[in-house]
Amino acid sequence: MNFTKINPEILAEIKAAIGADKVFTDAESLENYSHDETEDLHYQPEIVVKPNSTEEVSALLKICNAHHVPVTPRGGGTGLSGAALPIYGGVSLSMEKFKAIIDIDTENLQATVEPGVITEEFINAVAEKGLLYPVDPSSKGSCFIGGNVAHGSGGPRVVKYGTIREYILNLEVVLPNGDIIWTGANTLKYASGYNLTQLMIGSEGTLGVVTKIVTKLLPKPTQSVLxxxxxNTNEDACAAVSAIFRAGVTPSALEFMERKGVEWVIKFDDIKFDLKDDVAALLMIEFDGDDLDDIFKNCEKTNVVLEEHSCTEVLFADTASQKEELWRMRRTMAESVKSNSVYKEEDTVVPRAALPKLISGIKEIGTKYGFESVCYGHAGDGNLHVNIIKAGMSDEDWKNKLKFGISEIFELTTALGGTLSGEHGIGLVQKEFMPIKYSEIHLNLMRGIKNVFDPNGILNPGKIMPEELKKSSF
Amino acid sequence: MNFTKINPEILAEIKAAIGADKVFTDAESLENYSHDETEDLHYQPEIVVKPNSTEEVSALLKICNAHHVPVTPRGGGTGLSGAALPIYGGVSLSMEKFKAIIDIDTENLQATVEPGVITEEFINAVAEKGLLYPVDPSSKGSCFIGGNVAHGSGGPRVVKYGTIREYILNLEVVLPNGDIIWTGANTLKYASGYNLTQLMIGSEGTLGVVTKIVTKLLPKPTQSVLxxxxxNTNEDACAAVSAIFRAGVTPSALEFMERKGVEWVIKFDDIKFDLKDDVAALLMIEFDGDDLDDIFKNCEKTNVVLEEHSCTEVLFADTASQKEELWRMRRTMAESVKSNSVYKEEDTVVPRAALPKLISGIKEIGTKYGFESVCYGHAGDGNLHVNIIKAGMSDEDWKNKLKFGISEIFELTTALGGTLSGEHGIGLVQKEFMPIKYSEIHLNLMRGIKNVFDPNGILNPGKIMPEELKKSSF
Structure with missing residues (x-):
């Protein structure tokens, strides 16, 4: 890519257009915006810009587009695929000032919100009005709703409530040339030409910058049981997952946790949990609704299935604090692994009945390449997060050999009908593996779409589609 | 557009590639494939082709792309926006031989199906296995599932189960140049680059030809109450709609029917229904689930809301045959109007609390322009079908003046936060109205995407984006 470095003239132009107080060039800012939660990767931007209106985003993009300066949009910085890393320098465009919950429309069960709102704050704000926004990734306490849109983020409730795609109705987007559009309409149904809202979801800030989001909301269920x-084996637990759905019940969450992950959170996150010696894996199963009798009927049906799949013990979390502690265990698992080991994280997803084959295959590949792994995730969706930990692997093997093991994981995922990522995105770190699943024909369609929106290629360059790194791929 | 007419050489090439027995040039075939259910429009193709494999579709498109012959894909021919009309002649590509339900995967609650399967046959086939495919447009008895994908079709259950976008996981697609791809993966979650599955849904056969469809299925609810x-007024009925959701209940269907529509089905479709003199509008409200007690609790809550909104009478359909008769009334309303009057159909959609303003606005516009209208539809989604009937309007006004009235309807829809079509698509007949809602910037993104997939513009040309008709638009 031929990008222009930000020279004093361009910097002055940006400052004049959106205000010098929103442009940062100090060493601390550049360092702070050089990384997200992806491994230990660091790429410094040349400047950090924090606009606080759609018009300012538009003005910034117009200037950068004219000068061929790369712009990398950034949400809460919790991404796991490196999509917010400014790998070509240029501008780190932080959306942190887009903090307004503009409207919670209780007549239509819709909300209009800015992309810099923290997901959990939005969930709580609508909950106060008796409403549910069911998209709650584990990072909900710090991620931004705009980042969730950009990554097609999920979370445990997808299994009952559907993906974020079902909840995003309309988006205000600034295109790379500074033009502003609304992608759709504030309606539950939409059959009015190519669905640009859906195209934006999961496009990882490569097609446009989202500046307003209209979401669908639901009545909030009043009861839940966990x-x-x-x-005793991972495979038993995974086999139970698809059997639960076949029994005709739909949990509001169905999470898998491998023993090693539970051990790590108990050790590093001060979680109180009595992990029996013979336990290899846990399933967390939640039901919600308005009728406790109905919920308990579903629990009973589920209990029968669990027994049929060699479940050794079933606990019920009755109190709010018990539930909260178990959810904390699940939600902090990723951080626990990441803050205590060198790791790489994969976000495999397969049809849910293929989970037993996926997990045993991953362990076999680990044995072959000498890495350990901690697996957990949204098993109800067939979505298994694989934390590969360095453990005894040599630096040399970690650097040069591991990627062949990861390739094998994705070959397995693909062979099982799945794909590379269920909810974390491709970003920087997975893009070299895209050809395992997608043909050049397919990738060229993606590149063509990118080119329609961003002919100068300034917006989040070097993400999703293998292109610049092609030569170094294997 | 500069297209090539099908000459004897091209015809021979097509016959040689996919078999002469699948190519039709007789007058009756050309006439049969010259129309769908859109008004009284007729456009004859030069030939009709009925391939029965992905490879044959690919071979056909390769030839047509090389020679610049237009190809218009066709499903069940039930479309209401004219998307299946071969307006530039060329090939009418009928998918009627793609009749296989390839797999109903009860382990994963997924199915793989060919696009020519009639929607109701698919629904029944999965129901036999205790499963639910909840996408059931009124035309389910004759429309194809491929056409549903192409149009982003809906139906009454969207209000609870979400749109078709939530149920289509993966598509095999033949691109205009004959290349074959799968758009995604057979997974419930997907964050692996631009979502081509979602882009194909609702693209009305302008980007590629769908040859296989992987759907998500749900456990089938065992109980329902209607x-x-x-x-006494349309506005009371429409105002009750959003109030029902605000009461915290989610019906599995919430349909609105205006008195005139009910009169027409009673008269023309032999429906038994006791329509009281003072009734202006009806709401059909269905709840489903596995627990009748739970369903009745929701009915009671709904009853309270209905009383608060001046509902004059509530009937319960207890038996299967009563339910069936009421659903028949709703489902045949469109046909009843269409087979007994010159009409135009609009598929307006707004946020649901805006329905009262929408319906009273439509009536005012009708008074201004001298047309009558019969309104009904999926009120729970804010989706109101407006059948404009010619009644006393002169031929001259119908031809030249009505479009200004339709423009006003779409201006109103847009002002209320809605759009042109909720589930019928844009096709041929709505495309001239697209600029009411969408800017040139927006339309150019759509045109750009079209060009990526179909640089020669051979696939279903002249649909969705106003382009060729620009000069004649107003």
Missing amino acids: MMGSF | MMGSF
């Missing part, structure tokens, strides 16, 4: 089943 | 509320 069950925890223990298993 | 209520029918009567109102």
